[in-house]
Amino acid sequence: xxxxNSERTLIAEGPAIILVHPQxxxxxxxxxxxxxxxxxAELRLVNPRDGWPSEKxxxxxSKADHVIAAATVFPSLEAAIxxxxxxxxxxxxxxxxYKEVRSPVVASDDLRTRFRAGQKTGILFxxxxxxxxxxxxxxxxxxxxxxxxxxxxxLNLAQAVLLMSYEWMKSGLSSVEVTPFSAxxxxxxxxxxxxxxxDHVEETLDARGYFRPAEKKPKLVENLRAxxxxxxxxxxxxxxxxxxxxxxxxxxxxxxxxxxxxxxTRNRRPKVPRDID
Amino acid sequence: xxxxNSERTLIAEGPAIILVHPQxxxxxxxxxxxxxxxxxAELRLVNPRDGWPSEKxxxxxSKADHVIAAATVFPSLEAAIxxxxxxxxxxxxxxxxYKEVRSPVVASDDLRTRFRAGQKTGILFxxxxxxxxxxxxxxxxxxxxxxxxxxxxxLNLAQAVLLMSYEWMKSGLSSVEVTPFSAxxxxxxxxxxxxxxxDHVEETLDARGYFRPAEKKPKLVENLRAxxxxxxxxxxxxxxxxxxxxxxxxxxxxxxxxxxxxxxTRNRRPKVPRDID
Numbered sequence: 001x002x003x004x005n006s007e008r009t010l011i012a013e014g015p016a017i018i019l020v021h022p023q024x025x026x027x028x029x030x031x032x033x034x035x036x037x038x039x040x041a042e043l044r045l046v047n048p049r050d051g052w053p054s055e056k057x058x059x060x061x062s063k064a065d066h067v068i069a070a071a072t073v074f075p076s077l078e079a080a081i082x083x084x085x086x087x088x089x090x091x092x093x094x095x096x097x098y099k100e101v102r103s104p105v106v107a108s109d110d111l112r113t114r115f116r117a118g119q120k121t122g123i124l125f126x127x128x129x130x131x132x133x134x135x136x137x138x139x140x141x142x143x144x145x146x147x148x149x150x151x152x153x154x155l156n157l158a159q160a161v162l163l164m165s166y167e168w169m170k171s172g173l174s175s176v177e178v179t180p181f182s183a184x185x186x187x188x189x190x191x192x193x194x195x196x197x198x199d200h201v202e203e204t205l206d207a208r209g210y211f212r213p214a215e216k217k218p219k220l221v222e223n224l225r226a227x228x229x230x231x232x233x234x235x236x237x238x239x240x241x242x243x244x245x246x247x248x249x250x251x252x253x254x255x256x257x258x259x260x261x262x263x264x265t266r267n268r269r270p271k272v273p274r275d276i277d
Numbered sequence: 278x279x280x281x282n283s284e285r286t287l288i289a290e291g292p293a294i295i296l297v298h299p300q301x302x303x304x305x306x307x308x309x310x311x312x313x314x315x316x317x318a319e320l321r322l323v324n325p326r327d328g329w330p331s332e333k334x335x336x337x338x339s340k341a342d343h344v345i346a347a348a349t350v351f352p353s354l355e356a357a358i359x360x361x362x363x364x365x366x367x368x369x370x371x372x373x374x375y376k377e378v379r380s381p382v383v384a385s386d387d388l389r390t391r392f393r394a395g396q397k398t399g400i401l402f403x404x405x406x407x408x409x410x411x412x413x414x415x416x417x418x419x420x421x422x423x424x425x426x427x428x429x430x431x432l433n434l435a436q437a438v439l440l441m442s443y444e445w446m447k448s449g450l451s452s453v454e455v456t457p458f459s460a461x462x463x464x465x466x467x468x469x470x471x472x473x474x475x476d477h478v479e480e481t482l483d484a485r486g487y488f489r490p491a492e493k494k495p496k497l498v499e500n501l502r503a504x505x506x507x508x509x510x511x512x513x514x515x516x517x518x519x520x521x522x523x524x525x526x527x528x529x530x531x532x533x534x535x536x537x538x539x540x541x542t543r544n545r546r547p548k549v550p551r552d553i554d
Contacts, residue, residue: 010429037430159311183375
C-alpha cells in the first residue's frame, strides 16, 4: 500500500531481530521490510544458508536499505546474542518446557519496558521449515507464540517478524486506539438546523399529500423525525439535505404531469414504507 | 515456522477480505495463507489483473486450499460488497475526509461485535502499488490504518491482510495475554528446601576457607543468601543445584592437591566477586 513519506523521521530503534539459519534471501529481504515498516532496524543473521550479502534479499527488502546495510552475520547463535540482556524465542509449537510463554502483546510491552530502561534485547526466529531447535530455545529467556488457527499454524518467517515488529510499534503508543491520522473534525448540527430540516421535509411532503389520511399525520411525522434524528447529522449535512429537498421540490412542482400522476414514480421504484411501526 | 496440527478444528469464519484489483497471483496466494493462519476464510476478488483461477496464487497459498477454492470474483467493488452490512477500507494515507479512522484493534473489536450479532462484514484492500481510490474509499463505512513508521509506511498487500487477520483472531480471545500453550506448571521451593541449599553451600564453602577473614562472614553469608533467594527457585531446581554442589564438593575433597592449592582454580577462571556491596 502506498503512503510512505520520506521526509518524515525514520524510526530505527528497539530489539534486535535474530534469524537463525535463514534459508532464502527473499525471506531475509521481506524481514528487513517488515522491520522497517514498524521502526526496527537491527538485523542479525546466524549462518544464512545462501551466504551474505544477498542480491535477492536487497531486492525483496523494497528499499529497506538501512536494515540490509546494517545487518550483521554471526557464526553461532551464542555469538549473535552475546551482548544482549534479554532474549525471546518465537515458536509455533508447544515445547512442553518450563520457560514462560508470552503473547506478542505481553512480550512487546516487556521489550518496550526494557528498552526504556536501556537494556539490549533480541527476538529469535528459526529456519523457515523447522523453526528453532530445542538447544536454540534453551538459550532464550522466554518464549513468544502467536494466537494462530491451530489447524493452519504455519507462519511465513517474514510474517512472524512482521507481527512482532507491529506489536513492538504498538507498545510505544499511548493506547491501542491511536491512529496516525483521523477524520476531519465536524460540527454537529444545532437543534435549530434540525428543526429547519423537519419543517422543510414536512412542508414539501404535505404539498404532495403524503400525510393522508389526516389522522395518521402525527404518527407519520413522528416516524420521519425519528429517522432524521438518528444519524446525528452535521451542520453541513443538513445543508446538503435541504438542498436535495429543494431540488426535488422544484422539479415536481414544475411538472404538472408528475404531480397529477404520482403512480408513475411508484411503479418505477419499490414502494417505500412510510409507516414503520 | 512449523507447528500446524491438521487434526485440530479449522477455524473459518468472520469478515470477508476483499481485494480490489489485485495485481499479482503470488500476493493473492499469500493473502489466502495469512487469512488461514488467523481463521478467516472468505476471500473476494474484484477484477484480479491476471485473471482467476491463478496457478501462482495456489502455489503461494501454501496449502490454504479452502480459502483459494472458495474465493469469488466480482466485476465491481459495488457487487463485491452488495450483501455486506458494514465495510472497513484499509488505507496508509490520510484521506483528509470525514470518515472515522480506526486502529486495527478498535476495528477488529467492532468486527467481532458485529460478527456475534450476525452481521456480514468486510475489509477492503487496494491494489499493490496505489491502494484504494477515493471513489472506492467512499463505498466503505469507516477506515482502518496501521501504526507504521512514517518514513517507511508501505506495507505489502499480504502483510496488511495478515495484520487485520491477526487482530481479528485476537479480538476473539478473552485477553491479549492469552497464549495457545503455556509453560509447564512448577512448584515453587518451600523455604525449608531453600534453607537446605543455604546450609549446603555455606558448609561447602566454609570447608575451603571462603569465609575469611572471620569478621566478614556474616556479610558474605547475607550476600550469598540474597543471591540464592532472588530467582524464586522451584523445588526441582533446588535439587539440581544441590546435586551440582555435591558434585563439586566431592571432586575437590578427593583431590588433596586441589584442596591444598585453591589458587589453581582461581587462576583458570576470572576471579569471582564475593563481596557485592
